[in-house]
Amino acid sequence: MSVNASVLPLDGNARAVIEGLTSQQKWLPPRLFYDRAGSALFERITELPEYYLTATEQAIFEREAADMVRSAGDCPTIVELGAGTAKKTMMVLRAAAEKSSAITFIPIDVSSSALKVARRRVNRELPQAAVHPLVMDYTERFPDLSRFAGPRLALYIGSSIGNFEPMEAAALLRRLRLSLRRGDALLLGTDMRKPASLLIPAYDDAEGVTAQFNLNVLARINREFAAGFELDRFAHRVVWNESESRIEMHLESLRPQRVHIGALDLAVDFAAGERIHTENSYKFTPKMIEALALNAGFRIQQTWRDDRNWFRVTLLRA
Ligand code: AVI
Numbered sequence: 001m002s003v004n005a006s007v008l009p010l011d012g013n014a015r016a017v018i019e020g021l022t023s024q025q026k027w028l029p030p031r032l033f034y035d036r037a038g039s040a041l042f043e044r045i046t047e048l049p050e051y052y053l054t055a056t057e058q059a060i061f062e063r064e065a066a067d068m069v070r071s072a073g074d075c076p077t078i079v080e081l082g083a084g085t086a087k088k089t090m091m092v093l094r095a096a097a098e099k100s101s102a103i104t105f106i107p108i109d110v111s112s113s114a115l116k117v118a119r120r121r122v123n124r125e126l127p128q129a130a131v132h133p134l135v136m137d138y139t140e141r142f143p144d145l146s147r148f149a150g151p152r153l154a155l156y157i158g159s160s161i162g163n164f165e166p167m168e169a170a171a172l173l174r175r176l177r178l179s180l181r182r183g184d185a186l187l188l189g190t191d192m193r194k195p196a197s198l199l200i201p202a203y204d205d206a207e208g209v210t211a212q213f214n215l216n217v218l219a220r221i222n223r224e225f226a227a228g229f230e231l232d233r234f235a236h237r238v239v240w241n242e243s244e245s246r247i248e249m250h251l252e253s254l255r256p257q258r259v260h261i262g263a264l265d266l267a268v269d270f271a272a273g274e275r276i277h278t279e280n281s282y283k284f285t286p287k288m289i290e291a292l293a294l295n296a297g298f299r300i301q302q303t304w305r306d307d308r309n310w311f312r313v314t315l316l317r318a
Contacts, residue, residue, distance in 0.1 A: 075153035083107030086118035157189035173296030211236035226262030
């Protein structure tokens with residue numbers, strides 16, 4: 001039996017592709033980056049010499065994890081939003097395991113393959129920790145954490161909060177706070193504002209991995225929605241938006257073209273030079289972190305940073 005796709009209810013990604021590509025200023029949501037291919041490309045980005053974020057945050061954790069756990073207080077349950085493969089988290093888990101004999105780790109991510117790696121890693125390196133991975137999109141809903149012992153320590157690291165508009169970021173942290181109890185803690189990683197000469201290469205690396213990561217969004221739409229994007233007709237573009245304090249990623253159409261998206265019954269026209277805005281990555285100042293904490297109803301307790309002041313990890317109290 002053949003089914004007309006147009007009568008089936010559309011999922012969130014389908015709706016976003018239609019909405020984004022029929023807008024005056026075309027856009028696509030950054031969550032579309034993270035299919036299996038995109039998650040693997042992101043792992044490669046984190047190892048690039050230009051992408052200083054991961055190594056810098058990792059160095060802060062290596063030096064300060066024990067102090068962070070001490071300041072957070074006794075937290076037998078550790079919840080991580082967007083945990084991925086939980087590589088950086090190990091340092092916090094090890095420090096927490098030294099304090100409490102029984103710890104529970106709840107990594108949350110949309111990628112089940114990344115969570116499998118995370119679970120194997122924790123089981124191997126810290127067999128005494130109980131691991132409860134949750135495959136879910138935390139931007140849509142929050143898990144019920146009440147069945148896990150408190151107090152809880154939430155982790156939101158890697159500057160993932162920077163991929164949200166300031167209002168959305170505050171709303172997300174507010175929802176997180178509501179799923180925590182008074183006195184629970186949050187460790188928040190934020191990439192700090194710095195000269196464009198350092199920021200641009202981090203998002204436009206010499207090897208072209210970030211370009212592939214950006215273009216993979218079109219490849220994914222081809223795969224999942226029977227679209228006809230020809231990847232060599234689009235180019236990866238990176239802009240430092242000084243007034244908004246953010247790096248922007250775009251895909252620029254290199255010629256006038258029409259692209260059909262079969263499963264959505266949609267034809268999209270592009271002018272030469274027209275761009276699809278695919279990501280914002282906000283770069284923070286201490287004031288921006290304070291405003292975010294305040295708007296989300298958290299109190300800042302302590303901050304750790306690297307020697308160059310490129311990245312910060314802030315302990316917030318619900
Ligand atoms: C996941 N997130 C914090 C990354 C960032 O730096 O904004 C995503 C990314 N985009 C391009 N490179 C990395």
